[in-house]
Amino acid sequence: MVRNRPRPATPDPAEQAFLDAYDPDAFERPSVAVDLAILTASGLGLEVALVRRAEHPHRGRWALPGGFVGIDESLDRAAARVLRAKAGLRNVYLEQLYSFGAPGRDPRTRVISVAYYALVDPVQLAHHAGGQLQFGRIHVPWEGETGGPVEVRGAKGEALRLAFDHADILGMAVKRIRGKLDYTPIGFQLLPHAFTLRRLQDVHETILGHPLNKDSFRRRMLASGQLEATGERESQVGHRPAELYRFAKRSAI
Amino acid sequence: MVRNRPRPATPDPAEQAFLDAYDPDAFERPSVAVDLAILTASGLGLEVALVRRAEHPHRGRWALPGGFVGIDESLDRAAARVLRAKAGLRNVYLEQLYSFGAPGRDPRTRVISVAYYALVDPVQLAHHAGGQLQFGRIHVPWEGETGGPVEVRGAKGEALRLAFDHADILGMAVKRIRGKLDYTPIGFQLLPHAFTLRRLQDVHETILGHPLNKDSFRRRMLASGQLEATGERESQVGHRPAELYRFAKRSAI
DNA sequence: TTAATAGTGTCTCTGAGACACTATGTG
DNA sequence: CACATAGTGTCTCAGAGACACTATTAA
Numbered sequence: 001m002v003r004n005r006p007r008p009a010t011p012d013p014a015e016q017a018f019l020d021a022y023d024p025d026a027f028e029r030p031s032v033a034v035d036l037a038i039l040t041a042s043g044l045g046l047e048v049a050l051v052r053r054a055e056h057p058h059r060g061r062w063a064l065p066g067g068f069v070g071i072d073e074s075l076d077r078a079a080a081r082v083l084r085a086k087a088g089l090r091n092v093y094l095e096q097l098y099s100f101g102a103p104g105r106d107p108r109t110r111v112i113s114v115a116y117y118a119l120v121d122p123v124q125l126a127h128h129a130g131g132q133l134q135f136g137r138i139h140v141p142w143e144g145e146t147g148g149p150v151e152v153r154g155a156k157g158e159a160l161r162l163a164f165d166h167a168d169i170l171g172m173a174v175k176r177i178r179g180k181l182d183y184t185p186i187g188f189q190l191l192p193h194a195f196t197l198r199r200l201q202d203v204h205e206t207i208l209g210h211p212l213n214k215d216s217f218r219r220r221m222l223a224s225g226q227l228e229a230t231g232e233r234e235s236q237v238g239h240r241p242a243e244l245y246r247f248a249k250r251s252a253i
Numbered sequence: 254m255v256r257n258r259p260r261p262a263t264p265d266p267a268e269q270a271f272l273d274a275y276d277p278d279a280f281e282r283p284s285v286a287v288d289l290a291i292l293t294a295s296g297l298g299l300e301v302a303l304v305r306r307a308e309h310p311h312r313g314r315w316a317l318p319g320g321f322v323g324i325d326e327s328l329d330r331a332a333a334r335v336l337r338a339k340a341g342l343r344n345v346y347l348e349q350l351y352s353f354g355a356p357g358r359d360p361r362t363r364v365i366s367v368a369y370y371a372l373v374d375p376v377q378l379a380h381h382a383g384g385q386l387q388f389g390r391i392h393v394p395w396e397g398e399t400g401g402p403v404e405v406r407g408a409k410g411e412a413l414r415l416a417f418d419h420a421d422i423l424g425m426a427v428k429r430i431r432g433k434l435d436y437t438p439i440g441f442q443l444l445p446h447a448f449t450l451r452r453l454q455d456v457h458e459t460i461l462g463h464p465l466n467k468d469s470f471r472r473r474m475l476a477s478g479q480l481e482a483t484g485e486r487e488s489q490v491g492h493r494p495a496e497l498y499r500f501a502k503r504s505a506i
Numbered sequence: 507t508t509a510a511t512a513g514t515g516t517c518t519c520t521g522a523g524a525c526a527c528t529a530t531g532t533g
Numbered sequence: 534c535a536c537a538t539a540g541t542g543t544c545t546c547a548g549a550g551a552c553a554c555t556a557t558t559a560a
Binding site for chain 2: 027028029030031032068069070071072073074075096098099100101102103110112114
């Protein structure tokens with residue numbers, strides 16, 4: 001890869017001087033990382049995968065899985081690589097969220113982080129119980145799409161202290177998926193292959209943070225054309241079993 | 254600023270080895286830039302500010318104004334600085350859009366670009382006519398929020414060849430503002446202080462790429478509470494003059 | 507049989523589209 | 534005056550909420 005920018009003479013010395021001032025090699029370069037908000041929806045609510053930091057800074061705090069971007073690696077590939085390396089996941093919904101670049105966000109050095117979020121069904125993450133990845137429940141202290149940092153709580157309801165600006169990243173992720181939920185089939189990504197309409201509604205309510213009208217939700221989802229009846233029903237539920245549906249076209253990256 | 258990461262001994266050598274592999278200093282670092290899609294809405298449609306590249310690569314092509322991010326400068330500040338330096342603008346709507354990081358997007362060296370978009374009313378940009386900044390009309394070859402690169406045309410309708418991946422950046426900007434238009438008062442940012450409802454509808458139609466129902470648009474806008482009647486009317490229009498409105502709370506960054 | 511939730515049918519209310527009509531400038 | 538667009542009133546239609554009612558399983 002060519003690292004040094006060719007500098008042909010230009011007729012305009014002012015323009016030349018201006019461009020010289022913006023030569024990339026004249027700048028100290030930041031590190032660029034990806035951080036991943038790996039989200040899932042258990043019966044308990046919206047959960048996120050976290051790793052406990054073993055080192056300073058923020059030793060003992062909880063952080064989103066992340067990694068640095070290779071010099072010949074695209075941002076999307078870096079995110080997919082981290083997802084595979086840290087959570088063993090591939091072919092799940094993965095989308096770039098926002099870039100965080102406050103100078104002091106990492107006290108060691110300048111790190112610009114391109115945040116991604118992944119939506120995964122809980123079954124695919126079950127084998128991580130007790131492993132490197134821990135799951136925290138997301139608690140959103142604001143309404144609607146106001147935005148702002150969120151809180152994360154552990155299995156016993158205790159608050160988990162998040163490292164760096166990861167509470168802001170998670171807040172942005174919640175805001176994004178709340179917005180997307182209205183017009184895209186994003187909820188399916190958080191459920192197993194087959195699911196009942198009630199479970200899908202649970203996911204939507206979990207993400208949005210408020211209850212939805214059952215009748216209207218059913219109608220809207222069935223009318224959307226995104227659901228396919230499997231012909232099977234749930235069982236062992238202590239009441240009339242619901243029809244199981246699948247997402248008509250499960251998209252993945 | 255601390256550039257070298259402290260490496261305290263940890264009890265877990267495997268973890269230590271793992272983290273060593275991700276030491277930022279072990280990686281060649283990319284350059285990080287901001288690129289700005291400065292958008293305005295003239296009577297001709299949605300327009301974008303471009304600079305003609307005086308150098309290789311892509312010499313003679315048209316590019317979005319941009320600049321490298323300083324090592325102690327946040328992304329937002331870098332974007333605001335470029336906006337001020339290249340377009341003389343401050344206090345306009347400016348929002349981060351997306352980060353573009355394909356390894357080959359700049360043939361000189363690895364440059365990751367954090368794209369921003371700004372919405373500016375045409376009056377503030379009028380003095381740029383004939384200067385460094387040229388304006389091109391955006392033509393969107395896709396419907397709704399499909400997404401994809403857009404085309405840009407010059408004053409005589411000729412196609413302008415864009416540099417790097419800037420057609421993709423502009424496509425993403427159009428997609429974003431189309432989505433935002435439905436639920437945020439984003440259209441005001443593209444108009445002068447006082448404007449008629451018809452002009453606001455023109456802006457919405459320009460952005461969305463399709464005509465809107467006049468009655469419904471009026472009702473929706475007036476019901477939104479975001480408009481304030483100025484009490485004045487337009488004049489010299491050859492028909493009944495329309496009431497002039499202003500945005501109730503003109504937000505800016 | 508009872509408890510509990512799935513699923514259907516229908517009424518109402520609200521907002522968007524359609525359209526007819528009136529209002530008020532310029533030429 | 535004619536013309537063009539601003540602005541109002543009202544009808545209809547589609548989707549969401551509300552609610553009553555029936556269906557089907559486990560215990």
